[in-house]
Amino acid sequence: MKPIARSIRTRQLGGYVCHSCTRNLRRSRRGYATTSQPSTLEIYDVVCVGGGPAGLSLLAALRANPITSPLKVALIESQSLDPTRKFSLPSTQYSNRCSSLTPKSVGFLQDIGAWEHVKRERVCGYKGMRVWDGVSGASIDFSPEIGGAATEGGVVAYMNENLNLTRALLGRLDELGGVEVLEGEKVTGIGFGNDTSTADLSSWPVVKTSGGRELAARLLVGADGGNSPVRTFAGIDSRGWDYGRVGVVATLQMEGEGWGCEEGKIAYQRFLPTGPVACLPLPGKFCTLVWSTTPDLAAKLKALSAEDFVSMVNAAFRLSVTDLKYLHDLPSGQEEEVSWRENHTPFEREHVPMKVVGVQEGSIASFPLKLRHADSYIGQRVALVGDAAHTVHPLAGQGLNQGQGDVESLANTIAYSVEHGMDIGVRMNLERYESERYAQNNMLMGVVDKLHKLYATENQLVVGVRSLGLRAVNSLDSVKGFFMRQASGRGEKFL
Ligand SMILES: Cc1cc2nc3c(=O)[nH]c(=O)nc-3n(C[C@H](O)[C@H](O)[C@H](O)COP(=O)(O)OP(=O)(O)OC[C@H]3O[C@@H](n4cnc5c(N)ncnc54)[C@H](O)[C@@H]3O)c2cc1C
Incomplete structure (x- = not known):
C-alpha cells in the first residue's frame, strides 16, 4: 500500500492523547492511495516501529519515567519477539551477535531499570584493549589506569549478546506494562490522517500494518534499522557508502x-x-x-x-x-x-x-x-533513532551505543515537552534531540570512517606515518586517556 505523497505541514496540536480520552475513530480512505476494508483508527502518543535494541530501550525509558509513563505508546515489530523472550543458551554457548556496551550505555540501562534483567553471568566486562597495525606492528595498549575512563572495577566496556539485551528490555517492558505490542506485523504503508469533525489528524502519520491495524501517531519513531520505512515516509535521505x-x-x-x-x-x-x-x-x-x-x-x-x-x-x-x-x-x-x-x-x-x-x-x-547517515533525525511528527538514523563500521564497537545515546536524548526531549505542556511531535520541540545527537554522532562516524581508510592501505609512506602516530599516542597517557574516555562513552563533548 503506497502512501499518498504529501508535504508535511507544520501545525501544533495541543494536549495529549491519554488512555482515558483515546477514541477509536472511523477513518475515511483519503489518507491512502489504495482502498481496503475500512478499519478502526487507533490513536497513540508514540508509535515506535522496530523492536531492536533502540526501539525497546526507548519504550522502556518512556514507561519508566513517571513524566512520560501516561503517554499511550505502541510498538510495531515485523518479527515475532518470542525467540527473544525465550532466549536461553548453556554457559558454553553464545550467540554470534554481540556488542560491546560502554559504561555510559550500561548506566542508561540501569537508570531505566533494564540492566537488572540482563543475565549478568553472560556478560563480560573487560579491562583493557590492545590495538595494533598488522603491517608495521606498531601498537597501542589501553589499560584501566589510563585516563580515568574505567568504571567500577576498572571496566572499559562490557561484551554482551544482543539477544541478552533485547530479552532484558522485553522483560523490563513486561514489568512496566502499558505498551501495545504488535509483533509479527510489518508496516505496509504510512500516510496521513484526516481532518474530521472529532479531531484534526491531517498532520499525523498513520501507520498501517500487515495485520490490518491503523495507528495514528502524535510522534512516530523510526527504530526500524538501516532500511527504515519510517525514514522513507518522512522523506529524509540517508547518505554514505558501502x-x-x-x-x-x-x-x-x-x-x-x-x-x-x-x-x-x-x-x-x-x-x-x-x-x-x-x-x-x-x-x-x-x-x-x-x-x-x-x-x-x-x-x-x-x-x-x-x-x-x-x-x-x-x-x-x-x-x-x-x-x-x-x-x-x-x-x-x-x-x-x-x-x-x-x-x-x-x-x-x-x-x-x-x-x-x-x-x-x-x-x-x-x-x-x-x-549511512540520515540528513536529519527529525521531521514533523517523526524522529529516527539507532541504525535508522546512522550505520557505522563496527571497528570501534559504537553502533548500538550511539543508538542508546539517541534514545536517552529523545526520551529526555519527550519528557521535557510533556513537562512543559508542549506537543511532543512538533518538529520545533524535537530539535533539542537533533542538536544533542546529530553533530556528536557525525563526528564519531567521521573518525571511525577515517580509521578504516587509514588502515586499509599497504602504501609504505602511509604505513610509516600512521605507525609513527600510533607509537606517539602510545607514549602519551593523556592522549590515550582521551581515546579511552571516548571509547567508554564518557568522553568530552566536542560540540
Ligand atoms: C558485525 C557487527 C558487529 C557489531 N558490533 C557492535 C559493537 O560491538 N558495539 C556496538 O555498539 N554496535 C555494534 N554493532 C552495531 C549494532 O549491532 C547495531 O547498531 C544495532 O544492533 C542497531 O540496533 P537498532 O535497534 O537501531 O536496529 P536493528 O537491530 O536493526 O532493529 C530494527 C528492528 O526493526 C524491525 N523492522 C524493520 N523494518 C520493519 C518494518 N517494516 N515493520 C516493522 N518492523 C520493522 C526489524 O525487524 C528489527 O527488529 C555491530 C554491527 C555489526 C554488523
Whole structure:
C-alpha cells in the first residue's frame, strides 16, 4: 500500500492523547492511495516501529519515567519477539551477535531499570584493549589506569549478546506494562490522517500494518534499522557508502592460562589491509570474533572446515600479511600450514589473544558493512533513532551505543515537552534531540570512517606515518586517556 505523497505541514496540536480520552475513530480512505476494508483508527502518543535494541530501550525509558509513563505508546515489530523472550543458551554457548556496551550505555540501562534483567553471568566486562597495525606492528595498549575512563572495577566496556539485551528490555517492558505490542506485523504503508469533525489528524502519520491495524501517531519513531520505512515516509535521505567489506562473526573457544580469569579479559584488534580483525572476550574461555574483510575472502573463510577456520583466526593475529594472503588462497589444509608457519614466526605471546581451539557450530556468519547517515533525525511528527538514523563500521564497537545515546536524548526531549505542556511531535520541540545527537554522532562516524581508510592501505609512506602516530599516542597517557574516555562513552563533548 503506497502512501499518498504529501508535504508535511507544520501545525501544533495541543494536549495529549491519554488512555482515558483515546477514541477509536472511523477513518475515511483519503489518507491512502489504495482502498481496503475500512478499519478502526487507533490513536497513540508514540508509535515506535522496530523492536531492536533502540526501539525497546526507548519504550522502556518512556514507561519508566513517571513524566512520560501516561503517554499511550505502541510498538510495531515485523518479527515475532518470542525467540527473544525465550532466549536461553548453556554457559558454553553464545550467540554470534554481540556488542560491546560502554559504561555510559550500561548506566542508561540501569537508570531505566533494564540492566537488572540482563543475565549478568553472560556478560563480560573487560579491562583493557590492545590495538595494533598488522603491517608495521606498531601498537597501542589501553589499560584501566589510563585516563580515568574505567568504571567500577576498572571496566572499559562490557561484551554482551544482543539477544541478552533485547530479552532484558522485553522483560523490563513486561514489568512496566502499558505498551501495545504488535509483533509479527510489518508496516505496509504510512500516510496521513484526516481532518474530521472529532479531531484534526491531517498532520499525523498513520501507520498501517500487515495485520490490518491503523495507528495514528502524535510522534512516530523510526527504530526500524538501516532500511527504515519510517525514514522513507518522512522523506529524509540517508547518505554514505558501502565499504565493500563484510564482518565475519563467530563464537570462539580459547585455550591457555589466564583467558578465563579477570586479568585475561582484554579486547584485541589487529588492523589488516583488508580490514580489522577483533577478538572480544566473553565469560569463561570464550570470545566473539568480528573479522572485517572482503566478501570474496569471507566466502573462502566460511567454506573452510572448522579446524582450518580456527587456524586462520589464529593466523590473523600472529602471521604476516603476506602469509595471510597465501593462506587465503589455499582451498584447504590451513591447519597444518599455519601451525608450521607459527613455529617459524617470532611474535610476543603476551601481545596476542590466547590460542583459539574451537568455533561454535553454526556461529559463523557475515554482515555487509556500510556507512549511512540520515540528513536529519527529525521531521514533523517523526524522529529516527539507532541504525535508522546512522550505520557505522563496527571497528570501534559504537553502533548500538550511539543508538542508546539517541534514545536517552529523545526520551529526555519527550519528557521535557510533556513537562512543559508542549506537543511532543512538533518538529520545533524535537530539535533539542537533533542538536544533542546529530553533530556528536557525525563526528564519531567521521573518525571511525577515517580509521578504516587509514588502515586499509599497504602504501609504505602511509604505513610509516600512521605507525609513527600510533607509537606517539602510545607514549602519551593523556592522549590515550582521551581515546579511552571516548571509547567508554564518557568522553568530552566536542560540540
Ligand atoms: C558485525 C557487527 C558487529 C557489531 N558490533 C557492535 C559493537 O560491538 N558495539 C556496538 O555498539 N554496535 C555494534 N554493532 C552495531 C549494532 O549491532 C547495531 O547498531 C544495532 O544492533 C542497531 O540496533 P537498532 O535497534 O537501531 O536496529 P536493528 O537491530 O536493526 O532493529 C530494527 C528492528 O526493526 C524491525 N523492522 C524493520 N523494518 C520493519 C518494518 N517494516 N515493520 C516493522 N518492523 C520493522 C526489524 O525487524 C528489527 O527488529 C555491530 C554491527 C555489526 C554488523
